[in-house]
Each structure stands twice: as C-alpha cells, then as structure tokens.
Amino acid sequence: MLKILIPTLFLLPTTWLTSSKWLWPTALTQSMLIALGSITWLNNTTDTGWTALNSYIGTDPLSTPLLVLSCWLLPLMLLASQNHLSSEPINRQRMYITLLATLQLFLILAFGATEMIMFYVMFEATLIPTLLVITRWGNQTERLNAGTYFLFYTLAGSLPLLVALLMLQNNTGTLSLLIIPYAKPLLLMPFGSKIWWAACMIAFLVKMPLYGMHLWLPKAHVEAPVAGSMVLAAVLLKLGGYGMMRLMIVLDPLSKEMVYPFIVLALWGVIMTGSICLRQTDLKSLIAYSSVSHMGLVAGGILIQTPWGFTGALILMIAHGLASSALFCLANTNYERTHSRTMLLARGLQIALPLMTTWWFIASLANLALPPLPNLMGELMILTSLFNWSAWTLILTGIGTLITAAYSLYMFLMSQRGPLPQHMLALPPSYTREHLLMALHLIPLLLIILKPALLWGWFAC
C-alpha cells in the first residue's frame, strides 16, 4: 500500500518543483507508474481476502477493483486536461494537478480504509478538491450553483452518517471492517433502529445518487471541467456504492423492511432519468443523467443484498466508471472544438473526424451494455437477482434497458451521423493525445471481458 501512497503523496512536490517545460510529462509519467503499480493489488492471495493489511489500511476483493480504477484514472485525467489548461498561468496548472493528486490520495485512503471513521473522513475529504476544481476551473457562471448543490447535498446526507457511526462505535466498541461482520447487531427501539438505518444509508444514497436526491449530479457534471467530470462519474459515485456495500453487513435484520422505498426509487429512477436523457439538448447533461440511470441499477443491486446483486453492482460500477469517463472525454473533444455543449451544433462528425467516430461507437456501445462487455455482465447479474427478489422488477429493468439503448444510440447518431453544420470551419483534427486517452479508457474495458473474475469481489468462485 505504501508503494502507491508515497508516490501519490510525492506527486505534490513533483508538480511544484518541476520546470514548466517538464510539468505535464513528469506528472503523467509518475501517475502512470502509480497506476501500473496499483494493478498488482488485484492479486488477492490471502484466504481471508484482506491483503496488504495493517492497522489502518487494507485491500480486499471488494475495494481492489475500485482502487485500481481510481489510480488508473489520474493519468487519464491529466491527459484530458492538458489542452484546456495550456493557456493558463503555470501556477494555476500546478494547483490543478495538486488538487487532482490530493483527490487521488484521499480516494486511495477511502477505499483502502479498514476503519469506518477513516472511510468517513476520507469520504468527506474528497469533496474539497472536487469542489475547488468545479468552482475554480469550470467554464460557465452556473459553476457556483453547481458547487453549492454538490457540497450541500452530500454534506446534508453524510452528517447523519457520522452520528450513526458514532452510535455504532459506542455500542459495538469497534468500527473495524474486519470485526464488524461478527459483532452483535445493534438493538435499539424499533423506530430508533429505522432512523439509524436511514442515517447510515442516506449519505451513500445521495452520493450514488438515488433518483429523488440526484439533482446535484447533472449540475456538477456539466459545470465541471473534463477532469472533474471524469473523476466524479468514474470514482466519486462509486464511493457511495462502496460505502453501502460495506455497511450493509452491519445493518442486516433491519434491512428487510427498510429497503423497499429505496429499491422502488432506484428502479423508477432508472426509467425516469433514462427518459430525461432522450430529451436532453446538452451532451454532458445527457451523459450525467445516464450515470444516474446506471447507478440506480447499482443501488437496486446492492439494496437486495444477494451475492449476485453485489457482484453485479461491483462489475457495473467499474464498467460504468470506464465507459462514462470515456464519454465525458469524447464530449470534451467536442467542446474544445466548438466551445459549446449543444448537441445540435456538433453533428455529423463522422465526416469530419472519422477516427474519433470509432471511439464514440465503442463508448456508446459500452454505455448501452452490449455483450460481451462487462457493462452487460453487471447489468444482467443485477437484473436476474432483482428478478429473483420480485418478478415484477423485470418490467422496470427491462424498460430501463430499452431506454438506455435508445438514448445511447441517440447520442451516437446525433453526434456522428447526419449533416455536418455548414458554418463550422476550423475543426482541428483529432490529436494523438485524444486517441491515446480514449484507447486507455476503452482497452481496459475490452480486456476485462477476458478475465471478469478480477471484478467479482468476494464471490469470485
């Protein structure tokens, strides 16, 4: 663990001490080496599952895929940001990289934490670099509004979580993730138990986000610069899912009754946000709502607490992280050329930028869960375990899958096919950097097809 943490920590002096000519190549190389080093975590050798274990941090098959995803994303974020930051003063560029590296550090500590309070502190800590990135480097005036929504929705949801965790610590004596599965269940008065259950879950449901509490997400995703959108979509949403999966073990007997409203919200949210996607005019907003839709499925899979549900949720989280981040990078390539997110303005790009169309195609296919991509694997496992839970969910998830396919294809056809607008003169051809960025997103996604057992979490058999 230290061989990843120390280099990430020292990315901060690196950015401030390298000369401006070598800033980006150095930061990229260091973060790429950290990412390649983090892949070794996928080798879970111990029988109990907890590898790289010490008093504070450990990795297990649940946290390892998410850790590798967050480490993998840092070089990709740096690659994506290089162009739009090149015109800014050098110290602002250094500040940006510092914020991304700090975020990476907090994310590694959050996913690797064995103590729930450390997870909570890191969960909150990740809000600060993200808020700074959204409000300071966003492009429109709405970025302040977006930052406010983002910060206060998450904070309001997670304050009850702090109280709930402290209550759990008081009663059980420990909050270590290794011990808590074997501790006595928390026995409070009936109504108090329900409030405690809700307090534990609401923070993560707001972060995921669940349909009723999702308003912060389109704002934050749209107003953030590309690296902010990438990390939000790929990793920060998964913090919510990871937290839920960890706490579910503790909340067990209560959950049978309490999950119903949230599963209903999650599944109905899949359909509603999918339908909103079909009506969007803003490309980034479409991708943001599609994130809410996919995370609704993940929330449904986690809340029913079955092995297949958890496995499907974990696979879908990783696959969606890569695919959604890829789509945001593609949307950014459009934005850098037209300086507008309106879909109508950037149509018919297949004629102008045919190689980028390949990446648009693969990313859209990943979004609509085409077999044999892991997106389908995750969705199918969640679908079947939800069907086992109650047969009627199939109607909702089936319609949801249909709508997902519809808006993914709509996004692809709208941006690539059709007539090219007549008044666009200066479309710089696709840079090699952009092709590299897309390849680094989508090749891991394709490679996961070959060994999905890496992502199956605790139930890999």
Place this chain on the structure above:
Amino acid sequence: MADYREAPLATRPKTLDPNEYFNLSPDYRRAEAERAALRAGLKRQYQLQLNNPHRKELIEDPALNRWVYARANPYNHFKATKKTSLLGALFGVAPLFILYYVFKTDRVCYGGR
C-alpha cells in the same frame, strides 16, 4: 418604393409585390419595408461572418443560445398548474406507491416467486 432592395437570389415579399401593392395601406407597406430591411441586415451580418476568411470560431446564434438556456433552466419558470401537478403526481408520486405495494404484496404473499 423605400430603400428596400431584395437580396440577389431572394424573392420579393408578397406585400411589396407590385401586383398586390395597391391593395395595401401606405403605413402597412412602410412597416413591411422596414421589417424586410432589418431582415436583410441580419442576413448580411450572417453572410459577412460566414465568408470571413479569418474567422476561426462558430457563428454565434442568439436564438440558439436562448433556446439552450430555456431548455436547461425549466425550473426557474415552473408554475404549479393543474396540468403540471397532475403530471407530477402521475409520474413522480403515484408510481412509487404503486410499485411499493406491488413489490410488498409479491414478496409477502407469494414469497417472491
């Protein structure tokens, strides 16, 4: 007939057509001519920008900007009328209760099948 001269390939609007001309009042004709002059001015601005060899960016369309802003900010002008309340209740509130009832009954009575 005023200072209006139509663009080379455009047709003369109906109200400035000499055959229709004498049916209309002079005020109406003047207003039409002014409006046509404004339109021609806008078209000229667009053509100037379109054919400017030093232009690198997109031509800004204020109508498109207004439309995009309107589509992105519906809640600023939201009003709770009978129709919007009905739609909200039908698609936002009722399905949650219906689905809760369906899932609960299915799992409790039929054991989830």
